[in-house]
Amino acid sequence: MKRFVFIFLILTLLAFTRTSYAEFSFSNISQNDFLLKQGEINLVLPGEYFEIRINEQDSSNFSIDYDKNLIELTREENLSASKIYYFKTISDVISNTKIVVKSNKESSKPITYDVYISPADDIPLVTIKDIHDNPEKFANKFVRLKARFLGWARPTNTSDIWGALTTKSDTVIEDNTGAAFISGANFMYKTDSSVLFIAKIKSDKRVGFKIKLIKLLK
Structure with missing residues (x-):
């Protein structure tokens, strides 16, 4: 219940404030995205x-x-x-x-x-609903998603936003099967069309799963 109240407050806040969104550009990728991290599996193409x-x-x-x-x-x-x-x-x-x-x-x-190491095409292409319906299948795995970045805007095809809202910089993504929160973006992206990207899925006892952006694919 608290989660839905929090989501409602965010959407209400957007109705009265103007949010600045970054223009979606591959040049916006931080150099830190290419810096390997200890204690986790680093995907390289x-x-x-x-x-x-x-x-x-x-x-x-x-x-x-x-x-x-x-x-x-x-x-x-x-x-x-x-x-x-x-x-x-x-x-x-x-x-x-x-x-x-x-x-x-x-x-x-x-x-x-x-x-x-993996070619991008060998990483499974899934939908947001695939993850929502079977989060354990994709837990701790890399997947490809094709979805629109909405910033904090309300989804157009559903009233539900699945997954975990981890930080205030998380954004919403939507495809033709559903919408979910995603973390890991360096900017508050908002796109007019779908973008192909790689994400990593983690299980979450409270809401089922978390999605983290790993790499944008051109």
């Missing part, structure tokens, strides 16, 4: 460039272990307080791999990045 950033607290030297049949280290960059390693995916085969960063300091633990 064939031919895609990405990077890892190591914060240097001392004068440590690092070694990098990775599968050279899958990814290529293209260059390194030393900054005042960090070191950046730039990579490119050279395989188009679905693979799970790791990048392990080791310091020459005995007290330092290795830093591990989990990487999942």
Whole structure:
């Protein structure tokens, strides 16, 4: 009940305030979208460039272990307080791999990045209703969705908005099967037509599922 009251308050607020929406553009993607994160599976596409950033607290030297049949280290960059390693995916085969960063300091633990390589076309294309009807099937998996970004606007084909509203920066997406909240967008996107993108689904005991935007597809 509280969730529906909260949604109603958001929609009511929009009736009296003017919301600024970002023009949908692939150039708006933050550089952080290509920065690998620890503690989660990082999706990279064939031919895609990405990077890892190591914060240097001392004068440590690092070694990098990775599968050279899958990814290529293209260059390194030393900054005042960090070191950046730039990579490119050279395989188009679905693979799970790791990048392990080791310091020459005995007290330092290795830093591990989990990487999942997959062509976009091999990631299942689903609808919002598919996720709503069977969230456990898609939990902790990557999916492709084709939907409109509505910002905080009310859906045109339904009165229900499925999924979890995680933060105030979450937006609403809608396809011809339903509408849901999505997190992970750097801007309050609003599009006139459907956009193809990759998302990750997580289970949520309260509302069934959460959708997080991972990559926009051109």
